[in-house]
Amino acid sequence: MEVLGxxxxxxxxxxxxxxxxxxxxxxxxxxxxxxxxxxxxxNPEDAVRHGGLRFHREDPYVERCRRAxxxxxxxxxxxxxxxxxxxxxxxxxxxxxxxxxxFLLARVLHSAxxxxxxxxxxxxxxxxxxxVPCVSMAVQILMVVWPYA
Amino acid sequence: MEVLGxxxxxxxxxxxxxxxxxxxxxxxxxxxxxxxxxxxxxNPEDAVRHGGLRFHREDPYVERCRRAxxxxxxxxxxxxxxxxxxxxxxxxxxxxxxxxxxFLLARVLHSAxxxxxxxxxxxxxxxxxxxVPCVSMAVQILMVVWPYA
Amino acid sequence: MEVLGxxxxxxxxxxxxxxxxxxxxxxxxxxxxxxxxxxxxxNPEDAVRHGGLRFHREDPYVERCRRAxxxxxxxxxxxxxxxxxxxxxxxxxxxxxxxxxxFLLARVLHSAxxxxxxxxxxxxxxxxxxxVPCVSMAVQILMVVWPYA
Numbered sequence: 001m002e003v004l005g006x007x008x009x010x011x012x013x014x015x016x017x018x019x020x021x022x023x024x025x026x027x028x029x030x031x032x033x034x035x036x037x038x039x040x041x042x043n044p045e046d047a048v049r050h051g052g053l054r055f056h057r058e059d060p061y062v063e064r065c066r067r068a069x070x071x072x073x074x075x076x077x078x079x080x081x082x083x084x085x086x087x088x089x090x091x092x093x094x095x096x097x098x099x100x101x102x103f104l105l106a107r108v109l110h111s112a113x114x115x116x117x118x119x120x121x122x123x124x125x126x127x128x129x130x131x132v133p134c135v136s137m138a139v140q141i142l143m144v145v146w147p148y149a
Numbered sequence: 150m151e152v153l154g155x156x157x158x159x160x161x162x163x164x165x166x167x168x169x170x171x172x173x174x175x176x177x178x179x180x181x182x183x184x185x186x187x188x189x190x191x192n193p194e195d196a197v198r199h200g201g202l203r204f205h206r207e208d209p210y211v212e213r214c215r216r217a218x219x220x221x222x223x224x225x226x227x228x229x230x231x232x233x234x235x236x237x238x239x240x241x242x243x244x245x246x247x248x249x250x251x252f253l254l255a256r257v258l259h260s261a262x263x264x265x266x267x268x269x270x271x272x273x274x275x276x277x278x279x280x281v282p283c284v285s286m287a288v289q290i291l292m293v294v295w296p297y298a
Numbered sequence: 299m300e301v302l303g304x305x306x307x308x309x310x311x312x313x314x315x316x317x318x319x320x321x322x323x324x325x326x327x328x329x330x331x332x333x334x335x336x337x338x339x340x341n342p343e344d345a346v347r348h349g350g351l352r353f354h355r356e357d358p359y360v361e362r363c364r365r366a367x368x369x370x371x372x373x374x375x376x377x378x379x380x381x382x383x384x385x386x387x388x389x390x391x392x393x394x395x396x397x398x399x400x401f402l403l404a405r406v407l408h409s410a411x412x413x414x415x416x417x418x419x420x421x422x423x424x425x426x427x428x429x430v431p432c433v434s435m436a437v438q439i440l441m442v443v444w445p446y447a
Contacts, residue, residue: 003293004237011297014234018287018294021227025280028223032273042216049269067340073223074326074371078319080230081378085312088302120347124330131323138316144301145316148309152442153386160446163383167436167443170376174429177372181422191365198418222372229379 009096010087016100017080020107024072027111031065038062068114071127072107079103079134086137089144099133106130158245159236165249166229169256173221176260180214187211217263220276221256228252228283235286238293248282255279307394308385314398315378318405322370325409329363336360366412369425370405377401377432384435387442397431404428 004011034040040059041047047056083100091099106129113123153160183189189208190196196205232249240248255278262272302309332338338357339345345354381398389397404427411421 003239004234004290008297011294014290014294015298017230018234018290021231022284022287024227025284043213043263043266043269043272045266045269046273064341069223070219070368073226074367077226077230077371077375078322078378080227081315081375082319085302085316090301114341117341117343120341120343123341124344135320135323138320141312141316145309145312148306149313152388153383157446160443163439163443164447166379167383167439170380171433171436173376174433192362192412192415192418192421194415194418195422218372219368222375226375226379229376 007087009091009093010084012093012097013083013087013100016104017083020076020079020104023108023111024069024076027065027069027072027115030115031062031069034059034062034065064117065115068111071110071114075127075130075134076107079130082134082137082141085141089140091140099137103130103133156236158240158242159233161242161246162232162236162249165253166232169225169228169253172257172260173218173225176214176218176221176264179264180211180218183208183211183214213266214264217260220259220263224276224279224283225256228279231283231286231290234290238289240289248286252279252282305385307389307391308382310391310395311381311385311398314402315381318374318377318402321406321409322367322374325363325367325370325413328413329360329367332357332360332363362415363413366409369408369412373425373428373432374405377428380432380435380439383439387438389438397435401428401431 004014035042035046036050038059038061039051039055040057040062041050041055044053044056047053083103086099087096106126110123110126110130112118113126153163184191184195185199187208187210188200188204189206189211190199190204193202193205196202232252235248236245255275259272259275259279261267262275302312333340333344334348336357336359337349337353338355338360339348339353342351342354345351381401384397385394404424408421408424408428410416411424
């Protein structure tokens with residue numbers, strides 16, 4: 001069977017990558033649920049449907065959830081690219097899994113710290129921790145491809 | 150000829166994916182055009198060039214267009230990843246095309262509903278509809294790769 | 299050696315792509331540094347840690363950096379997809395490198411013009427210039443894959 005190639009590191013990466021995409025989608029769902037619960041809508045047509053134009057307003061907690069989601073977009077999407085390419089540079093499977101696992105755990109911690117407003121610098125520490133495997137993968141890719149630039 | 154591999158589902162995916170990227174770029178162009186037409190610039194240097202610092206301001210319709218674009222970024226970019234990987238899991242070509250087509254139509258409807266401020270819940274319905282093939286593809290990928298985690 | 303396949307155009311693309319991802323990460327770091335230097339935090343818990351709730355505020359220069367970063371997300375991430383696929387359409391290596399190089403230089407110019415608030419229309423000119431190779435790659439991909447739609 002050759003579904004998704006014959007590269008076990010790539011398949012391992014895909015597991016972590018898809019879990020992270022689903023985690024990102026979950027934060028987006030939380031944004032929507034919070035808009036409904038706090039009655040704070042970015043669009044007047046939504047406010048009208050849910051009680052009136054006075055609910056076309058900002059809410060601090062909804063904005064917090066939005067920042068958490070946007071931070072996911074800014075960081076998880078580049079990981080999808082870096083991780084896929086890094087998986088094809090023949091890394092040690094154990095080292096590769098460590099990269100993916102650190103990123104996953106750090107981003108889950110980041111979301112928890114953001115949504116629950118944990119004391120600083122938990123959230124920014126998780127952000128920095130998640131960047132470590134990303135920068136590591138970027139450097140390792142560059143070491144392979146720089147002669148082709 | 151083996152341009153872009155020998156996987157017809159992947160080529161089919163690429164058609165829908167590139168159309169969606171161009172659609173996303175089109176919404177970005179609309180944001181820029183609306184800034185010029187409504188004279189509402191996020192940067193003072195742009196305002197100065199187009200009539201003066203008093204045009205360094207927000208405009209509700211420009212903000213609406215920006216939200217439409219940001220929502221594309223948040224949803225179309227993950228689709229590019231999920232769809233590419235899903236195409237390599239040997240799905241039925243007809244079922245795969247249905248995933249891509251539903252996502253494309255739902256995202257076009259989402260943009261139209263957002264930019265034209267259609268009555269709720271058209272836009273959020275389109276958003277949810279577009280998430281269905283994404284979550285379906287994510288689950289199908291996970292079913293293949295979970296033993297490699 | 300077959301690390302990262304046998305496609306030199308793809309390896310060339312990866313060099314430019316990873317440099318662009320690192321450039322995008324650098325702008326994100328600048329956002330964080332500017333929040334610390336200008337004492338303007340999006341989250342109250344960060345403000346409390348760095349001097350008090352009065353620093354839970356917006357700052358025009360921090361907002362400028364955030365817009366620069368968001369524009370990177372909106373444009374560099376689609377390039378990662380378009381460039382990877384375009385590399386597999388057997389383009390002329392010289393023409394392909396020109397696409398990647400123009401995009402890289404235009405995006406570096408865009409960041410510089412944004413962060414340093416250069417006179418309009420430098421920044422928007424760089425944005426448009428960077429879109430040229432992206433649209434070109436999108437059209438060339440469509441020309442290969444449209445029969446599979």
